[in-house]
Each structure stands twice: as C-alpha cells, then as structure tokens.
Amino acid sequence: MDARSYLFVPGDRPERFAKALASGADAVVLDLEDAVAPERKALARDAVRAQLADGDPRLVVRINDESTAWFADDLTAARGAAAVLLAKAERAETLQRVREACPGTQVLALIETARGVLAAEALAQAAQRLVFGTIDFALDLDLSGDPIGLDYAASRLALASRAAGIAAPVAGVTAALDDDAALRADVARARAHGYTAKLCIHPRQVARVHELLAPSPAEIDWARRVIAASDASGGAAVQVDGRMVDKPILLRAQRLLARLP
Structure with missing residues (x-):
C-alpha cells in the first residue's frame, strides 16, 4: 500500500468512518491506540471488525503495542484489514507476529521511540513500510520542538527503507489543523528526507497534503x-x-x- 495520505479516525467513532473514507485519503487508519480511551477499547474493536467486513482495500488498523494488555485482542480485530500499523514498533519479531496473526495483510511499523529508530534497519526488512511517529518520538527524547531534532531519525528511516527496497517512509502528523504554513513546512522537510507520504488527523488536510507532495x-x-x-x-x-x-x-x-x- 504505497499511499500518499493516511487519515486517522478513532476506532470507537464509527459514525465518522464514512466521512473519512469520502475524504479522498489513499488510506484510512481505524485507530485502536491513542485515540481510544482504555474503557472503550472493546467497543472500538467491535466497530473496526464491522467496518472491515466491507472489504474496503483502503482500511488500515492501528493496534496497540505488544507491551499493552490490548495487543492480542487488537491483532484478532485487525484481521481482514489491508494493512496493520503497529504502534511503537521496536522489534522485527513483533512485526512477524503481526504478519502471522493477520495473513495476507501488510505490516506498517510506526517508529516512535529511540529504540525503534536504532532498530530501523531490521524493522525495514520485516515491514512493508516505515512510519515516523514524530510527536511520540519528540516526547521520548524530550526534544525542544525545533524540527532539526527530528532530522537524524527521519534520515535513518529513509535510508533503512531504501536499503530494504520498500516504499519511502510516511511522515508524522501536523497537529496544527488551521496552519497552512506549518503543514507546508512539515511536508517540505519530509520531502527533503525523501518521504513520499504523510499521516493526517483531519479530512481537510488530505487534499492539501496530496498537493504539497506532488511535483510543482x-x-x-x-x-x-x-x-x-x-x-x-x-x-x-x-x-x-x-x-x-x-x-x-x-x-x-x-x-x-x-x-x-
């Protein structure tokens, strides 16, 4: 799935699924992780299973990482998705576990920690695509907010992807929904590192991301x-x-x- 845009939608908000799918996004990520409160995880899994039954090839499911109590149940709920996005990916062995639990499904590694970045080469060999979770990564390293702090990790993911022969990585989200200058700057920096896709958190970001990723x-x-x-x-x-x-x-x-x- 070499999508340009991955639009997140909370897994426990099925009333938003149709709007997300109508946004023009190349992929829609049904989120079982950060967007869903612990007490609503089971409800979200049920909603995701119901949506996956439609067989839409654009559907991706973000699952909780292997250290959580929800990982195994999320794996079961994600069966039938076009791709599974593993949060806080750090070990190639975990990606293999996802692949075995969800046969025929692509595996995307969401790298959000120092351990994940240092394992980028192994993760790229085990995944179909690497995704840079910039907000959690910045938190993990206690970065100042200057985007230069992300450059080394961004480059390492791009190099690992190229060496493994997989699609270029996916850039992290732009949290400012109404700041076109911030979105432009984020996409430009991602393109400077060779990225060809971006995570989106609102439907109105999708068309602009496509425009910014296209050649001028x-x-x-x-x-x-x-x-x-x-x-x-x-x-x-x-x-x-x-x-x-x-x-x-x-x-x-x-x-x-x-x-x-």
Missing part, C-alpha cells in the same frame, strides 16, 4: 524538458538550463513525472 509546476516543466532533450539527442550529451544531463539527472526527471497523480 516548475519541477514538471523541468522534467519534461530534460526528457525531451535526452530523447532528441538520442542519448548523446545534452544541456538543459546550463546543466549537463547525465543518467542521474534523467532518472530524477523520470521519478518526478512518475509522482504525478
């Missing part, structure tokens, strides 16, 4: 001119905008156009 008009124009010049030269050396077009430049142009919706 200037990038599209440049990529098309690079490819046209290369084709016209028959593979010979050629310049575009004063720069020599070699294989890495051509591949960059092709990747930009491949990101178009």
Whole structure:
C-alpha cells in the first residue's frame, strides 16, 4: 500500500468512518491506540471488525503495542484489514507476529521511540513500510520542538527503507489543523528526507497534503524538458538550463513525472 495520505479516525467513532473514507485519503487508519480511551477499547474493536467486513482495500488498523494488555485482542480485530500499523514498533519479531496473526495483510511499523529508530534497519526488512511517529518520538527524547531534532531519525528511516527496497517512509502528523504554513513546512522537510507520504488527523488536510507532495509546476516543466532533450539527442550529451544531463539527472526527471497523480 504505497499511499500518499493516511487519515486517522478513532476506532470507537464509527459514525465518522464514512466521512473519512469520502475524504479522498489513499488510506484510512481505524485507530485502536491513542485515540481510544482504555474503557472503550472493546467497543472500538467491535466497530473496526464491522467496518472491515466491507472489504474496503483502503482500511488500515492501528493496534496497540505488544507491551499493552490490548495487543492480542487488537491483532484478532485487525484481521481482514489491508494493512496493520503497529504502534511503537521496536522489534522485527513483533512485526512477524503481526504478519502471522493477520495473513495476507501488510505490516506498517510506526517508529516512535529511540529504540525503534536504532532498530530501523531490521524493522525495514520485516515491514512493508516505515512510519515516523514524530510527536511520540519528540516526547521520548524530550526534544525542544525545533524540527532539526527530528532530522537524524527521519534520515535513518529513509535510508533503512531504501536499503530494504520498500516504499519511502510516511511522515508524522501536523497537529496544527488551521496552519497552512506549518503543514507546508512539515511536508517540505519530509520531502527533503525523501518521504513520499504523510499521516493526517483531519479530512481537510488530505487534499492539501496530496498537493504539497506532488511535483510543482516548475519541477514538471523541468522534467519534461530534460526528457525531451535526452530523447532528441538520442542519448548523446545534452544541456538543459546550463546543466549537463547525465543518467542521474534523467532518472530524477523520470521519478518526478512518475509522482504525478
């Protein structure tokens, strides 16, 4: 599931499921973890099971981590989801346990701790995708709030994903719902690290995230001119905008156009 957007919806609020699915999000995450109070976990699992019965391929279930009392029951409730998002992923063995409990389901590792970041390479080998839980990670390390504090971990997840041959990671949420500048800055920093998707916490973030993740008009124009010049030269050396077009430049142009919706 190489989605661009993952929209969270509390698992105990089934009246919101339809709105989330109509938001245009590539994936909808039915949340059994942080969004659900302990006394409502069982109710949320029942609602998630009922929704999964529809077989919608966009449905992801976030489950509680293996240290909690809810982990085993969450695994059972998540069967039939397109993907399972494991909170606070730290061990490849746990991802394998999820895979065995939910056969045919993709496993996404939500990395939210120092231990998770330091295990990124092993987790990338065991998961279909890594997801950076920036808020919990910042809490774990007692970061100041300056986004530079996230850069090392963000890069490590991207490197681990690339080395394992899986999709680029998913960026964390932007908590400010009405701050477009913050959303733009978060997506730009994620793209700088090679991320190609983002977690969303409100339907109105989805379309904007898609827009921000897509190549800009200037990038599209440049990529098309690079490819046209290369084709016209028959593979010979050629310049575009004063720069020599070699294989890495051509591949960059092709990747930009491949990101178009």
